[in-house]
Amino acid sequence: MPAEAAAIGRKRSLAASTDRLASWGRYPKGTHAHVHKPAWNDELAGILKAAPPASLLPYGLGRSYGDSCLNTDRELVDCRRLNRILGFDESTGMLRCEGGVSFADIIGVFLPKGWFLPVTPGTQFVTVGGAIANDVHGKNHHCAGTFGDHVHQLGLLRSNDGLVVCSREENPQMFRATIGGLGLTGVIAWADIQLRRVAGPWIDAELAPFQSLSGFVDLSQKSNGHFEYTVAWLDCFAGRNLRGILFRGNHSAESAKKLRLKRGPKLPFNLPAWLLNRYSVRAFNSVYYRAHAAKKGSTLVGYDSFFYPLDSVRQWNLLYGKQGFLQYQCVIPESNVDAFPELLARIARSGMGSFLGVLKQFGSAPPAGMLSFPRPGLTLALDFAMRGERTLQLMRSLDDVVLRSGGALYPAKDARMSPALFEASFPRWRSFLPWIDPKMSSSFWRRVTEGP
Ligand SMILES: Cc1cc2nc3c(=O)[nH]c(=O)nc-3n(C[C@H](O)[C@H](O)[C@H](O)COP(=O)(O)OP(=O)(O)OC[C@H]3O[C@@H](n4cnc5c(N)ncnc54)[C@H](O)[C@@H]3O)c2cc1C
Structure with missing residues (x-):
């Protein structure tokens, strides 16, 4: 010890x-x-x-x-009690708030005034401090980078130095260490965040099916030029015959139509573990693919269902039963995308498929923080119910593929990667130690x- x-x-x-x-x-x-x-x-x-x-x-x-x-x-x-909004410049959209303010709070106050988050993950129930500490990414990484790219300045409370104000100009190393710094550099007391202008709460959204990895890469590349947001759902039971649906969209010019937010159901208790098995997940994936692949054209959808579909069921994490679940999120350089069919084949062979397979092409913006996860390549995120050693064994086998292909795992999603895989994912982590x-x-x- x-x-x-x-x-x-x-x-x-x-x-x-x-x-x-x-x-x-x-x-x-x-x-x-x-x-x-x-x-x-x-x-x-x-x-x-x-x-x-x-x-x-x-x-x-x-x-x-x-x-x-x-x-x-x-x-x-x-x-969470350090959650005050400290200032807002209506002419520029610059927001100063405490680290415990949530994205849901920011949307609630500023979307009606025509401002939205510059980058958002797949849930609005994150704090500004948490989003900076993991330097979170969203569906617009290819054109907007990470959340850290939109933080202009922050106040960091440290045990030895008191409040340290840092930005790209002032204490720039401390700033880069704190973005993606996993909460280890001190407590983010407040941050200045550049919000982006929007006409209203609507997104012009489209769906496009794909039936192969090269089909996904082509579709994603073409879409990235025209759509601010792109992300794909992947049928991880399809094995080497990869298929999925690309979701893409832009903020709509629609401003008059009112959006009525629905309060979704709440999962009241842990569901029994047997409910999620290879047959139920395979059947779900197949129905989901067919239902979405048939949809054509552009539709107007609310920001809530476009960005946060999972938030509509509160406590959905209880779906995986008492033992909980693990998410596996890796990024693989585009030069080694052959690793994806291998990852999916290993998952299909294990019989431990996941409802939620998300695939996204990251952009090439340089990382905002010393330990930021996003980097050029394709990122895949999958949820797996925790079934003890069987699940851990599958993950170790996926690790081998990620390691061989020069990929990395995302700390925000991880509960079990080895020191060797961390070292391979963040080879310069020792330069973070002094901060x-x-x-x-x-x-x-x-x-x-x-x-x-
Ligand atoms: C449904 C769902 C979808 C998601 N989608 C995405 C996605 O698309 N992209 C993505 O990048 N992530 C995604 N995530 C992960 C999530 O965005 C991150 O884990 C985020 O950091 C969580 O924020 P939090 O406020 O809950 O922080 P916590 O999970 O409580 O903490 C995260 C880190 O932040 C640190 N921290 C928290 N507050 C402060 C503070 N004030 N000062 C300093 N450090 C602090 C903690 O020490 C910890 O290291 C998703 C998560 C869920 C549940």
Whole structure:
């Protein structure tokens, strides 16, 4: 056990004040941490000052799938009460807000005024701090880069230096370390974000089916020139006969028509694990493909169903049963796309298919942060119900393909990659070490840099 961890155990009786803040995949299970819930920055500064070395980690809305937002047997700083909007310039769309403000909050306040997020992931239930710390990407990566590309300045609260203001001009190295910095450089107290103008809440959307990987690449390349948003759903049971549907769209000029947001159902409890099996997932995928492949032409859809289809079922993560689930998101350089059929063949052979197979062609913008995940290539994300060693074995077999093809895994989705795969994914991670706040650590970071 490292000396810092021993110090933490000695100074605090964590058992007396633990809480179970989970990650979205609900795996790893049964992790505990002492949770601080500051509402003001001076409270936060006091927490940082009093903490032992390597004991703390900020926590947003827990939408990371694995353990990058967990700090088992140590401490979490729940940032959700640090959620004030601090300023907005109506002429430029520059927003200053605290790190705990959610994307749903920003949309709720600013979309009616004609402003939208510059980049958004597939859920609006993430915080600004969490989105910066994972440098999240969206369906417009090919033309807009990552969320970090639209952050102009941020205020970082550090245990040793107090509030450090950083931007591309001021403390630029600290800025690059904090974007995609996994919460390890300090707590993002506030950030300046450039919103983008929109006419209204509508998207002009289209669907296009494809039946091969080269078909996807062609379609995606052509679409990227005309559509701000492109992303594909993939039938991962199709094995080497890859097929899927490309979703593409632009913000619509429609401004008069009102959008009525529907409050979706909530999954009330864990579904039984047997419900998701190779037959039910295969049948779902087949019906889904046929239903969407038949649709032609452009339709006007609300931003909510275009960007956040999964948010319409609250707590959908309970779908995977008590053991939780894992997401596998990799990126493979385009020169090695032959790896995709191999990945899909291994998944099909395992019988552990996933409803949610997402494929996207990343753009070539240089990374905004030192540890940003997006890079030129194709990224694939798949969900798998956790079935113990069988699931972990499949993932190790996918890792072999990713490693061989010079690819990388996304920390925000990961709960089990090895230190070797982390090293291969982020070969320059050691240059990030000097920027870590001495009071910060995470379950993910210890796992990938210290090993089991
Ligand atoms: C349905 C769904 C779809 C998704 N789609 C995408 C996608 O398309 N693209 C994508 O990139 N990601 C996607 N994600 C992942 C998600 O966007 C990221 O994991 C995001 O970082 C979660 O934000 P959060 O506020 O929940 O942060 P958490 O998950 O709680 O924490 C994430 C990281 O941020 C750090 N952190 C949180 N707050 C602060 C703060 N104030 N200061 C410093 N560090 C902080 C934490 O320490 C941790 O390292 C998706 C997740 C879900 C559930």
